[in-house]
Amino acid sequence: MLFVFLSVVLLLSACGGKIENRKNWPLESFEHTDHNGMPFKKEDLSGKVWVASFIFTNCETVCPPITANMARIQRMFAEEKLEDAHLVSFSVDPEVDKPEDLKVFAQKFTDNLENWHFLTGYTQTYIEQFAKENFKLYVYKPKNDDQVMHGTDIFLIDQEGTIVKYYDGLDVPYEEILHDVKILLGK
Template identity: 50%
Template sequence: MRFVSCAALLSLVLLLSACGNSAIEDFSYTDQRGDTVSLEDLEGTPWLATFVFTNCETVCPPMTFNLSSIQEELEAEGLEDYQIVAFSVDPAVDTPETMQAYLSNYTVPDESKWHLLTGYTQLEIAQYAKDNFKSFVRNDPESDQVIHGTSFYLVDQEGVVVNNYDGFDNVPVKDIVNDLRNLLE
């Protein structure tokens, strides 16, 4: 019995360590300004990542509002060396122009730090979300909505996910600001 417990504990430890921080795979997509943004472009700068889409009727508007609030706090703290990256989960609808119009609905302190990305298929972004952020993306068969995770991910200067946070409800803004500050120090 003791051997089984040790084996179970070892399996759990290995599983949890496999779920640790992971490096983001390279990408090259188009943002709301029509500019190409790649992992290489973000190298050397920490960034917050999430998944949204422009005709979302539920979680995306509050998540985008929450990101703009986080940016307000970052600006108030004098933190400037960061980026915000939102991957569209509905790329067939979310053209750069559509995403630019979507972002204009929010009070964003510094839009130059935002990259709302598109330019891939939904299947590609679903796999990318799963492989790189341990997140899910799938169509709702009952509507035109897309089901997706609501986390914010902090990615360090080397492109490694170092933390994730609730991006929809009870967003830990102070923790995100402090964690980003620690990366910059």
Template identity: 50%
Template sequence: MKLRLSIVVLLMSMLFLSACGKKEIEGAVNWPVKDFSATSHDNKPFSLKDVKGKIWVADFVFTNCADVCPPMTSNMTKLQKMVKDEGLKNVEFVSFSVDPTVDTPEKLTNYAKQYGADFHNWTFLTGYDQAFIENYARDTFKTLVKKPQEGDQVIHQTYFYLVGPDGKIKKSYSGFKDVPFDEIIDNIKTLE
């Protein structure tokens, strides 16, 4: 009887302890983020080392965007506020311009201010060429960026990407419509 009770207690303890382990994000893709060299909205060099060891949320936008970028940037502003309200630390936001020849640091700063972006932990990037951002988006984030020969509208997808402190993309979410804000916050908490 004592042996049976000891085994039950041992099994219960093991189950309890295994439940206390680090949670994982369901459906995590774990794509490694490749290094990049860019210029921030405040005209300073910015690269992967600037977000090393941090949790960050990335997206791809441009200042002349006529349709999807304004709601995406507004949604990112909402997410940034939610992160602050939840008291989550060590979380950064990074917006890559998909139209770097047009989007100067000054233009990005003015654009971000229109949406109430908090520059304390949100950086807008430019300073690379069009071929770089198209290839980088495809190879690292598995997303489409393409500037047509004619017109000023760049084709790009509308996702937010969550990157863990290990430098790997964990998950992508709609950044345009039906943004799963609560899921993103929960996933950030999982990575803390």
């Protein structure tokens, strides 16, 4: 009998898996403006798992590929029918990126903005501190330059709004992200 019990426990734990290198970084509350010009806050994602990126619309280097990679993640969520999985892209150039700019930029990569939120409506100083203090991500806009220097990681956030893990946003481990999202969603 003990053997059967242990076998069932091992089978269940193998199916569920676990998230390797879990971080559990707290994420402060926020309220910004989305690509539709509407207020959007952390609490709007309560009960959802989400992947976050940091981009800006006139980026000449890493932002288009990061956003294309996020669009692929969005398609994977749709294929797997993961309705409680969302994406959030924070502008690191908020004083330039107005909601309408973000919407035009987003539409280059996806035609579905139901579960992908592009955010702006804060100061440059705010996003630099917010990224550093919460995501441990470098963001800096030099004076007299239209390009923003920033890290390229993307981040997994759980239903309670805790940063669980980060991944390379350019060389994306898609299957690992999908695996980790499914664990958080109990799938």
